[in-house]
Amino acid sequence: DIQMTQSPSSVSASVGDTVTITCRASQGIGTWLAWYQQKPGKAPKLLIYATSSLQTGVPSRFSGSRSGTDFTLTISSLQPEDFATYYCQQTHSGPTFGGGTKVEIK
Amino acid sequence: EVQLVESGGGLVQPGRSLRLSCAASGFTLDDYAMHWVRQAPGRGLEWVSTISWRSDTIAYADSVKGRFTISRDNAKNSLYLQMNSLRPEDTALYYCGKDKSPKGYFDYGVDVWGQGTTVTVSS
Numbered sequence: 001d002i003q004m005t006q007s008p009s010s011v012s013a014s015v016g017d018t019v020t021i022t023c024r025a026s027q028g029i030g031t032w033l034a035w036y037q038q039k040p041g042k043a044p045k046l047l048i049y050a051t052s053s054l055q056t057g058v059p060s061r062f063s064g065s066r067s068g069t070d071f072t073l074t075i076s077s078l079q080p081e082d083f084a085t086y087y088c089q090q091t092h093s094g095p096t097f098g099g100g101t102k103v104e105i106k
Numbered sequence: 107e108v109q110l111v112e113s114g115g116g117l118v119q120p121g122r123s124l125r126l127s128c129a130a131s132g133f134t135l136d137d138y139a140m141h142w143v144r145q146a147p148g149r150g151l152e153w154v155s156t157i158s159w160r161s162d163t164i165a166y167a168d169s170v171k172g173r174f175t176i177s178r179d180n181a182k183n184s185l186y187l188q189m190n191s192l193r194p195e196d197t198a199l200y201y202c203g204k205d206k207s208p209k210g211y212f213d214y215g216v217d218v219w220g221q222g223t224t225v226t227v228s229s
Contacts, residue, residue: 001168034215036151043201043219044143044151050214055206087151094165095141095212100150 002026002090006098012106017078021101023088025069032092035064035073038100039084048073049091075103108132108218110202115223118192126223128185128202133218136180139205141216142187144198144225154200155187158211170196192227199224 003026013019023033031051036044046055048064051071061076075082083105088098114126128140142154155166155176164176175188185202200223203216 032213036215038151043221044216045219046206046215046217049206049217053214055217089151089153089215091212091215094167095153095156095215097151097153 001094002029002092002096004088004090004096004098006088006101008101009099010102010104012104013078014106015078015080017106019075019078019082019103021073021075021086021088021103023071023073023098025071025090025092028069029090029092031066032090033064033066033071034089034091035062036087036089037082037084038087044087047086078103108204110204110218110220112200112202112220112223115200115225117226117228119229120193120227122192123188123190124192124225126187126189126200126202126225128187128220130183130185130204133204135178135183135185137208139211140176140178140185141203141205141212142176142185143201143203143216143219144196145201145222146195146198149198152198156205156212157185159205159209163211189225192225194227197225197227 005024035048038044051066052064085102111129157176173191204218206214206217
C-alpha cells in the first residue's frame with residue numbers, strides 16, 4: 001500500500017502569510033495527487049487534482065507542485081476563509097489520504 | 107444542482123450489519139466511479155471503497171475488505187455500502203463521493219461529496 005506522510009500536522013499563520021504543506025509518497029505515484037480543504041462540520045472540498053490543476057472555482061492563491069515523490073500545496077496571501085484542515089490524497093492506487101494539516105490563526 | 111445525500115447510518119452493536127445508501131441527483135450516475143470515505147470522530151479522512159462506472163472494478167481498504175460490499179444501481183441513481191461484522195473501530199461519519207472524471211477511476215479525486223451519515227458501533 002502507498003503511504004502518504006503529510007507535514008506539518010498543524011501550522012499557525014496570519015492573514016496575508018504564505019503557507020506550505022507537504023506530502024511525501026512512499027513510492028512513485030506520478031502526478032496522481034489531489035488536495036482537499038475541510039472546514040469543521042463540513043465535507044471535504046477538492047482544491048487541486050493531478051498535482052497542480054486547480055479545481056473550478058478555487059482561488060488562484062492555491063497552487064500545487066511536485067518534486068519526485070514530494071508534493072506541495074502552497075497557499076499565498078492567506079485569507080480568513082482559508083483557516084481549515086488540508087488533506088492530500090494519492091489517486092494512483094488504493095487512494096490513501098495524508099494525515100491532514102490544520103491551518104490555524106496565529 | 108449536483109447533489110449526494112447519504113442515509114442509513116445509526117447505532118449498531120458490534121458484529122451486526124448496516125446498509126448505507128447514497129442518492130445522487132443532478133448528474134448521470136452511470137458515467138462516474140463512486141467512492142465511500144469515512145472519518146472517525148476527531149480523526150482524518152480514510153478511503154473505504156470505490157466502484158467503477160461499469161461496476162467491473164471494485165476496491166476496498168484493507169481495514170474493511172471481506173466485511174464491506176460496495177454496489178450501485180444506476181437506474182435508481184444510488185450507491186450502497188453493505189457493512190457486515192461491524193467493529194467499534196468502524197465508528198465514523200461516512201461520506202459518499204463522485205469521481206471527478208467521467209468514466210475515470212479515482213484518477214482526479216472526488217469533486218462532489220455528500221454531507222455524510224454517522225455510524226456508531228457500540229454495545
